[in-house]
Structures are given as structure tokens and as C-alpha cells.
Amino acid sequence: MAARSAPYLDELNPAQREAVETLQGPVLMLAGAGTGKTKALTARIAHLMNQGVRPNEILAVTFTNKAAREMKGRVGRHLGEAVEGMPWLGTFHAICVKLLRRHGELVGLKSNFTILDTDDQIRLLKQLIVAANIDDKRWPARALASLIDGWKNRALTPEKVPNADASAFDHKGTELYAAYQERLKTLNAVDFGDLLLHMVTIFQTHGDVLEQYQRWFRYILVDEYQDTNVAQYLWLRLLAQKHQNICCVGDDDQSIYGWRGAEVGNILRFEKDFPGAKVVRLEQNYRSTPHILAAASGVIAGNKGRLGKTLWTDRDDGEKVRLIGHWDGEEEARWIGEEIEALQRGTRGLRSHELDQQAILVRASHQMRAFEDRFLTIGLPYKVIGGPRFYERMEIRDAMAYFRVACSPDDDLAFERIVNTPKRGVGDKALQNIQRAARANETSLLEAARLLVSAGELKGKARGAVGQLIEGFDRWRAAVQNNENHIELAEIILEESGYTEMWQNDKTPEAPGRLENLKELIKALESFENLQGFLEHVALIMDNEADDGGPKVSIMTLHAAKGLEFPVVFLPGWEDGLFPSQRSMDESGLKGVEEERRLAYVGITRAEELCTISFAGNRRIFGQWQSALPSRFIDELPEENVDVLTAPGLYGGGYGAAAPSSGMQERMDRADAYNSPGWKRMQARSQSRQTAQPTETKGLVIDATAVSSHAKGDRVFHQKFGYGTVMGIEGDKLDIEFDKAGAKKVVARFIVDAAK
Ligand code: ATP
Ligand code: MG
Secondary structure (H helix, E strand, O other), X not given: OHHHHOHHHHOOOHHHHHHHHOXXXXXXXXOOOOOOHHHHHHHHHHHHHHOOOOHHHEEEEEOOHHHHHHHHHHHHHHXXXXXXXXXXXXXXXXXXXXXXXXXXHHHOOOOOOEEXXXXXXXXXXXXXXXXXXXXXXXXXXXXXXXXXXXXXXXXXOHHHOOHHHOOHHHHOHHHHHXXXXXXXXHOOEEOHHHHHHHHHHHHHHOHHHHHHHHHHOOEEEEOOHHHOEHHHHHHHHHHHOOOOOXXXXXXXXXXXXXXXOEOOHHHHOHHHHOOOOEEEOOOXXXXXXXXXXXXXXXXXXXXXXXXOOOOEOOOOOOOOEEEEEEEEHHHXXXXXXXXXXXXXXXXXXXXXXXXXXXXXXXXXXXXXXXXXXXXXXXXXXXXXXXXXXXXXXXXXXXXXHHHHHHHOXXXXXXXXXXXXXXXXXXXXXXXXXXXXXXXXXXXXXXXXXXXHHXXXXXXXXXXXXXXXXXXXXXXXXXHHHOXXXXXXXXXXXXXXXXXXXXXXXXXXXXXXXXXXXXXXXXHHHOOOOOHHHHHHHHHHHHHOXXXXXXXXXXXXXXXXXXXXXXXXXXXXXXXXXXXXXXXXXXXXXXXXXHHHXXXXXXXXXXXXXXXXXXXXXXXXXXXXXXXXXXXXXXXXXXXXXXXXXXXXXXXXXXXXXXXXXXXXXXXXXXXXXXXXXHHHHHHHXXXXXHHHOOOOOOOEOOOOXXXXXOOOOOEEEEOOOEEEEEEEEEOOEEEEEEOOOEEEEXXXXXXXXXXX
């Protein structure tokens, strides 16, 4: 048969091939990372078409638009020129938009309905909250938005919201939800969650429409099935009921969207939903080296209630997973930047890798700032995947707009951006008035607003609120001119303007991340003399980013990295409180931390050849050092698959060679951070490695209980007592004869080897 020799089949192993060639009936491919699930799914699409199935009879759902594009490309390549038309291939949302344009009238929509963005959604909800006489300070619109999103993810229309949720949002949640849906209908609009909800409703209430699509989509394929929510699950189940030709692939260990309503249970009950399903298990991993695979397996083994899977690879051992600790986040970024360049040049004694072969995967998007700043400074090309770059983020642009007006009151663009953020009652009309006054008087918007306020021409809330803002700018401007501390000033501006508070009151899942980004912005100011210098720096780098199309390092969140692979992967910020996140650790029960652990598994398994995990012992937040403990996940890495590297700034290098800097004592005082089990183990490993390779630099000793590298007669340095000679060692204490201060007993961890 011609199909048997098709190259896309020849590339598969027997288990994959079975999944690809079983065209009739339900198929579940439940397998670990990198086992070729997505590859098999793509081959299956090609195979269906090769077997004469028409493209429009195939419905394939992927998790991201990027994945859909890649899959389309691959199917095209498999089939060559021969294809006419492409299957329905896209995300749940993209496919539902298409369907809803055709059938929206069944839920009261015209085919040209608009899709609201989050801002519109919030504005609308706020109107409803105010109209219902609810205090929107205590009950903010964003909280209602996320409540409603949650219901929509569970496919609950207002009538279906269970009694258990009746008390939500001051007992008014359901009522407001119903009002909101009515309002959307009048506006001929939908929000994101409606796309699926409406289609599920239509399928459930209009048997004829459902049947049409059941007949139409004879073959259904779903990637990343473990991350589907209830609405998506119902939608699929309805569509697949007739032919039952549904092929789902996924990995319960990679379920990372529980926080957005995904139900890993969907994949676990597939066989119940589709009796007689063929379940194919794939066990060979083609992506990663054995060390990487073993490290990932070691971490995920810490989760309870897993299905458990065998994974093996026949690749060569390769490098161990590298683990390294740094003083702080800036140093972590500097080290990774250097490492990336060294790997690009091939000067690490490892295979060389172009920049587009390397990726940095972070837990929280605010972590990106340190990397972006560093890479911009050293001219290392990078791109941020799945989100805006740091300085392009909404909250960062808002904050910078405040700083810009404080430095240059004539900056109209910046003023316009924030005059009503947070809300000050300045609607479109009020803004037009300000603009008109500015033109008539040939002044800046700020001055025009001042005129209107004093002439009583701004009405209602706007008058007081804008007046206050202008006073604020006068004060901040004076502070800039007096050269007051710019870091404190920046914090004051964000506080007094109500901007920080706006996000503190915001109950959406994104709000904590935005607040973190703002802290990160303040942190960035520390490298500059004043606000103007900083603003110039940002303006220059934003201007300088013309894309030459050359290879770039990718920076993205772990969530955005799902399904992707890179030869070289860096996983920074493995600290308790960051990864696992503080929120997951605060939750009662293990669920939150288990989801974080799956995220760690996703992260490590993105790497093909080289995986480097790092953490910083200190992070500077609002000008204060905060110590951090190495992530508990570091403890879970199997020792035999890990190589502990020595950070130059941590053990020696910069510090060991010269007298300690003035920040040293502060840092040493923070050394308690290094008493965690993870850190000690790391130290011990590092020590054994250093013994094995005596050429390694060795200098500052953080915790002599773990690493006692002193010997009698050693010359050492103590921040307070100066230089001295070790006379005796007693556990973690040293007897030292200081040159000036005389004999003292001191704790070893406060001692630094003196420059030799
Ligand atoms: P994830 O769970 O991370 O989404 P996956 O199971 O979807 O992983 P793929 O991305 O399909 O895995 O495949 C991982 C890598 O292994 C890809 O580079 C793919 O080309 C390769 N691969 C898959 N199957 C085979 C095979 N039979 N022979 C050789 N290489 C393969
Ligand atoms: Mg995949």
C-alpha cells in the first residue's frame, strides 16, 4: 500500500504508528514528555488525509496559536503539494469564533458580534456593580470578572450556577452575572469565555446544529488534553458522540492550568467517556538525554496519585543537569548571559549552540526584567515569547508614564495615558475638553487640566481627582528638581497616585504578577542616578530593538513553554516562594505545590542537551535584601544526575581575590539562607567536586558547617576584626589570632579566606 511507505509513517515507532493507523474509534495517547505525542498527532492528520478523508472533516485542537501554526506547517510538509485545503486546526477559542459567527443568532447574537477585551469587560461590570448599589471598592469589578470567568470555564450559564455559589460576591454574583450576559447581548458582544460557553449552549439546545457538526467533523484530534477545562471537555464530548473518532493526547504530569479551571480528571476518565478506547502508551523519549530525563522523573516522583509512567531513552548520557547558586538575581542574569554567549561561541568545552537554540524559562514574568536589562546592556539578541517584553507591559508603561510627566510636565502622551488610570472620572468627553483647552491656550495637557480645574469646568468626581493628580505632579516635579532619592520618589509616585492601590484592590489572577512587575521596575531604578537617566535608558533600548531577523535567545514563562523543546534550557529562580510560588505554599493541602512540581517537570523536560537550574540566595526588593531558600524542588533532583557549578561571585572569583566589599557583612549576615537542607547538600556536592577538581576557584565560605575549608595557619579576613591567622578549629567556630584585634573565637561562616 502506498500509505505504508509514506515517510511520516516510517519516522514513527510501533506504538506511535498504532495510534496513527487506528483511524476508527476513540484513541488516547497518554504518555510522558517528549515521547512524540504531538508528532504522532500530526502524522495522524496527514495519514487521515492520505487515506482520503477530506480536510474539512478533520477538527484538530491545539493549546496555542503557535502550536497550531507549527502543526499546519508539518502536515503540509508531510503531504507535499498534494493537499487541497487544510483541516480545522486551531485553539478552542479560534475554532469557536468561527462557529459562533455562523450560529450566534441562536443565542441572540448577530454574526458581526464584537469580542470584548478585558478592559471593556471590567468597565461593563463596574457599571453593573454601581447600578446595583454595591460599593465597588469593597467589591471590585475585577473580582466579579474572575468569578464569572470561573463559571464560564465550568460551562455554567447564570441559571446553572449551583446554590453552593449563591453567596459569591456579597450574594449578588449570580444576579450580576445574569445582568452582564443580558447587557452583552444588547451590545452584540461576547467575552472570551462566552466563545465556548455559547457553543456548548447551542449544541445542547439545538440538536440539529450539533448533528450537522457531528456529521461534519468525523475525525477529532486534541493535543494537551490534560489542560482542558469543563467547557472545552463538554464541547468535545458533544461533538465526538456520534462517530467517536476522537484521538486525545496528553500527560497527566504536565497538567499546569488547574488555576484556570483545567481538570486533569478529563484525561483520567477518557476510557469511561469513550468505552472501548484504545489506549496507547509511549515510553521512549526522543527529546532529552538520560540525565535530563532522570532529573525530571526524580522531581515529579514527589507527587502523589500519579498514573506513573516509564520513560526511557537511548540517547548518549550527555551532560548532567547543572545547578548553580548566585548571590542575587542580577548576578544570576549576568552569569546566564555570559553562559549563553560562551555556548554560542562553543567555548565551554560543550557543543556550540546558536542563540535560537537556547531558552530561559521563568516561573513568574517579573523575573524577565533582570535578563532583559542585562541582555540589552550587552547587546545579546532575545525575544520574549507569549507576552510583551518587560518594558512593554501595561503596568510598566503606566508607571513610566507617571515618571515621565513628573520629569517633563509637557509630555502629553504620557499624561493622556494616566490621567484616568486609576479611574478619576475623566471620560472621553472630559479628555476632549482638556485637549481643546490645551490647543486654545497652547499649553500642555497638564496645564490645560489645571486651568479647567480652577475654572470649575471639570465636573463631578473628575474635578477633585484631577486636581489632586496635578498637585501630586507639582510635588513630584519639585522632588525631581531637588534631586531627592529617585527610588523612594518612584515608590511615592506610584503610591500617592493610587496606581499601586489599584492593583492591590484587583482580585484577578494577573494582579499579583503586575504588582511584582512594579517592584521589579523599582529594582531596575537602582542602577541609575536619577529618574531622567532611567527614562533615557528605556527610551534608547526600546528604540534600538529593530529586528534584524537574526537568531535570538527565547525568554518565556514555564506555562508558555509547554509542548516546546530547545537544545539548551536555563531555569532560573528556583527559590521557595518564587518556585514553588508563595501562593501555592500558603494553600492548605498539597494541590498547589503539586501543580508547581508539574511545572518543574515541564521545565526540565523542555531541554534536549543541556539544562541549567539556578537560584539566587538574595533578592533585593524595594531596596531591601531578602534572603531566599533554594527551592524544595532542588532537593528532589537525584544527586547522580546533577553537577553543582561554582558561581564566581559566590565562592571566590570577584570576592576571593580582593578584600570584601562593604556589602559583604550584610551578605554574610544573610547567610542563614544557606542553612536549608537544599543549600547544604549543594555545598557538600560542590565541595566534593572541588576536591575532585582542585583547579576550581575557592574563596568565600558561606557556611563552614557544611564546608570547612579552613586549616590551622590559614590567613583569613573578618569584616569587623580584619586580617588574622587561624589557630584552632572547633566545630563551626574558629580560634583566630587577629593582627589588630587579638585572639577571638568567631563563627566560621563570617570568615573569608584572605587573598593569597
Ligand atoms: P510534550 O509532552 O513535551 O508535548 P510530545 O510527547 O508531544 O512532548 P513531541 O514534541 O511530539 O513530544 O516529540 C519530541 C521530540 O521527539 C521531537 O523532536 C520529535 O521530532 C521527536 N520524535 C518523536 N517521535 C520520534 C520518533 N519515533 N523517532 C525520532 N524522533 C521522534
Ligand atoms: Mg506535545
